[in-house]
Amino acid sequence: MEAIGEDLRAHGGTAHDADGGLPRLPRLHTVPRKASQHRGAASSGQDLMAGLAVQIAAAALGAPDVLASSSYLEAAEFAARAEDLARGVEYLQLLGAGAVHRTRTQAITHRAVTSPADDGCRNTAEFLRLRLRIPIREARRRLILAHQVLPATNLTGEPLPPPRPHLAAAITPTTNTDTGVPEPGHGPAVSSHAATIITATLDRLQHHATTQILDAIEDNLPKAACATDPDFLTRLAQRWTDIIDADGTEPTEEALRHTQGAFIRKPRHGLHHVEIFATTDQYEHLLTVMNSATNPRATARTAASPDSQDSSGRPDRTRPLAADNPTEHGARGHTPLPDLDRRTRAQKQLDGLVAAAKTALATNALPGTGGSRPQVIATIRYQDLFPANPDPSTAKDRSAKRGSGTFAFTGPIPAATLRKMACDADIIPALLGTTGEILDLGRKTRLFTPAQRNALTARDQGCTFPNCTIPAPWCEAHHITYWSRGGPTTTSNGTLLCSHHHHLIHKEQWAITTAASGTPAFIPPPHIDPTQTPQQNHYFKPPPPPRPRQ
Structure with missing residues (x-):
């Protein structure tokens, strides 16, 4: 157990650095503790961590020389292995945070002579912030996640399963079923940060979904986390939340009156400041x-309409007409209507x-x-x-x-x-029909019309290349079968691509096909995927939430 060291002010006031700089923070040191039956286990644990630290340090020192002569594929494999190790370290961080909270709470409850409460920290999160030099938000995140995915004990010392068993299985390293020894490449499948996204989603839905639905989501989100990045996992979780709790909590008119609006703030550094809550x-x-x-x-687009008309030919109504203000034309004697605009x-x-x-x-x-x-x-x-x-x-x-x-x-x-x-x-x-009679113009037009462009936007919602996140307004319409090769200018032969992936497709290493659903699918080259399995972008259209298991 750790505690704040001696009060530096006892040695003649606040201690300062030798150069007269800022005051030094109080040091943390180990509180002497009595011999116990757990000393052997604790010593073994310290030796294990010390050995791991030596191995990681040796790998860090030797890595630059190894990477200096590595190829692109070897460097990518090195980065993937390092990420696997990082997930294992994140699991150790959770174990450590959970153990600190458990032992600290027990010591305070039992009123030990050298109580952890004497260190001046208000709680475990604050202690972790000081001892580990991490942000308080990160300390709280680890403690909350540890409570969700780590087993615990009740008041009588009996073991309790973790509250989130599916997530706990995904974040715990796997071992060989015969030897019980961890195997290389079988570390935690899900990072602790991805696990935090999952637990936050489950917490938001706990009052809006049944136990069966929550169980299905907890079972499926870790599987998605194993195959996607945290950005897509966040989008998928948000999409499922929106479907399950579609309406959410609508703000009241009174709440909007207190928060909504465009607020003109005091200028800063010669710049005007407008704050908007919309x-x-x-x-x-x-x-x-x-x-x-x-x-x-x-x-750039130039306005072709005259000043007195808008682009649709309608007269400009920005200037008030005489009839628009009856109070100035004989209506002053009438009692004004009450102002109903609140x-x-x-x-x-x-x-x-x-x-x-x-x-x-x-x-x-x-x-x-x-x-x-x-x-x-x-x-x-x-x-x-x-x-x-x-x-x-x-x-x-x-x-x-x-x-x-x-x-x-x-x-x-x-x-x-x-x-x-x-x-x-x-x-x-813009409504998508089943046959698209109006939108399909055949080969008379090479460029996609605005109506076709709107249809592609409604269908694709963004760049259709796998895992791309560029929204539709930033994309270009592309002929799946090139116009020069007889491809028609139709929505069924079109797809949205960002500029980067549009150029990549024209290198003709990736191929585009149409899936059974009518949406584009991309076939990678053999050096990317030897099986050349068609891939689709699910970022803009995540799959629906899972159904409860029967």
């Missing part, structure tokens, strides 16, 4: 407009900014992105947009409220919000 649909409009400036696929000034400022974004999107005057004008595009299943029972007053109104769509930038959006947006004349819903 709903998902407001934020999507802002991101869509800002994307026209940050999008690498942006192209929005705060900050809310009105935000609504004005979003209205400007909507107007800019409708005028077709913004720079084009990837072949079409910037516009808010949402994808949603027909059954969710038009539920079978739309009457919220019925007993089965819950089915009408469930469901969600997807924005190009923001991500999931409740179906109720999309139904409200669909009423706006400036927002055009």
